[in-house]
Amino acid sequence: KNEVEQSPQNLTAQEGEFITINCSYSVGISALHWLQQHPGGGIVSLFMLSSGKKKHGRLIATINIQEKHSSLHITASHPRDSAVYICAVIFQGAQKLVFGQGTRLTINP
Amino acid sequence: GAGVSQSPSNKVTEKGKDVELRCDPISGHTALYWYRQSLGQGLEFLIYFQGNSAPDKSGLPSDRFSAERTGGSVSTLTIQRTQQEDSAVYLCASSFGTGVFYGYTFGSGTRLTVV
Numbered sequence: 001k002n003e004v005e006q007s008p009q010n011l012t013a014q015e016g017e018f019i020t021i022n023c024s025y026s027v028g029i030s031a032l033h034w035l036q037q038h039p040g041g042g043i044v045s046l047f048m049l050s051s052g053k054k055k056h057g058r059l060i061a062t063i064n065i066q067e068k069h070s071s072l073h074i075t076a077s078h079p080r081d082s083a084v085y086i087c088a089v090i091f092q093g094a095q096k097l098v099f100g101q102g103t104r105l106t107i108n109p
Numbered sequence: 110g111a112g113v114s115q116s117p118s119n120k121v122t123e124k125g126k127d128v129e130l131r132c133d134p135i136s137g138h139t140a141l142y143w144y145r146q147s148l149g150q151g152l153e154f155l156i157y158f159q160g161n162s163a164p165d166k167s168g169l170p171s172d173r174f175s176a177e178r179t180g181g182s183v184s185t186l187t188i189q190r191t192q193q194e195d196s197a198v199y200l201c202a203s204s205f206g207t208g209v210f211y212g213y214t215f216g217s218g219t220r221l222t223v224v
Contacts, residue, residue: 033213042217043200086152095165096142097213099152 006087006100014108019074021103023087026068033097034061034072035086043086046072077107111135113216115201121222122191130186130219134203141184142204142213143176147197155199158184159206191223 003026013019023032034046047054047061049070054061058077063070074081087100114133122128134141143155154168158178169175173191178184188195198218 035215043202043215045213045215048212088152095159096154096157096168097144097152098154099144101151 004087004089004098004100006103008103009101010104010106012106012108013077015078017077017107019077019081019105019107021072021085021087021105023070023072023100024068025089025091028092029065029068029089030092030094031090032063032070033088034070035088037084037086037102039083046085074105079107079109082106113201113203113214115199115216115219117219118217119220119222121224124193124223125190127187127189128191128221130188130199130221132184132186132201132203132216134182134184134201135214136182138203138205138214139181140204140206141178142202143184143186144200144202145197146200146218147194150197152200155186188221191221193223196221196223 005024007022031048031050033048036044036046046059049061049063051065058075060073072085082105084102084104086102088097090097113135116131120128139160142157144152145155146152156164156166156169156176158164173189176184176186198220200218201216202213204213
């Protein structure tokens with residue numbers, strides 16, 4: 001079965017802390033997406049990656065294809081980073097996204 | 110427009126009524142996807158369209174759900190005889206293609222409440 005698992009499900013941290021959210025998947029993929037969803041809001045695509053590492057501002061996404069694992073890091077976290085972060089993959093041979101359950105991140109001032 | 114537009118943003122309907130949800134993708138995006146996020150649940154795939162190819166309907170939960178995409182642009186998701194379990198946020202996304210190099214742009218979603 002093609003599955004995507006995220007951890008932790010919930011994460012609360014203090015402003016300024018370094019945040020790591022993990023994503024593991026069961027079989028080979030073509031691409032992996034990290035998405036951000038604010039309360040009541042739509043979804044924003046943060047990264048799409050198929051190998052290596054990408055950085056955008058305080059956000060860093062890495063992927064290890066051999067280990068079938070990706071991480072999303074947030075440096076110098078801020079309360080405005082509070083959101084649900086969702087990992088989604090496209091399994092090899094498929095076209096649609098399969099989503100993890102999301103990680104609810106709360107950054108306290 | 111600059112982004113993916115969905116309408117209405119909120120819809121409350123009575124059980125048994127039909128509803129139509131609209132998605133206006135980014136101009137030039139050939140791929141269009143519908144996803145659903147039920148309360149407390151993760152996102153699930155419903156259907157996708159790619160150009161003139163037959164749509165992938167494998168995620169539609171029942172035959173009460175249907176979708177069409179006219180002229181390769183605007184898409185309408187129709188739910189007939191709505192049930193309370195249909196209550197969810199329905200999200201539309203579009204991209205230039207379905208290859209792995211194409212990112213997605215999501216709409217803000219339609220929150221459907223069946224009472």
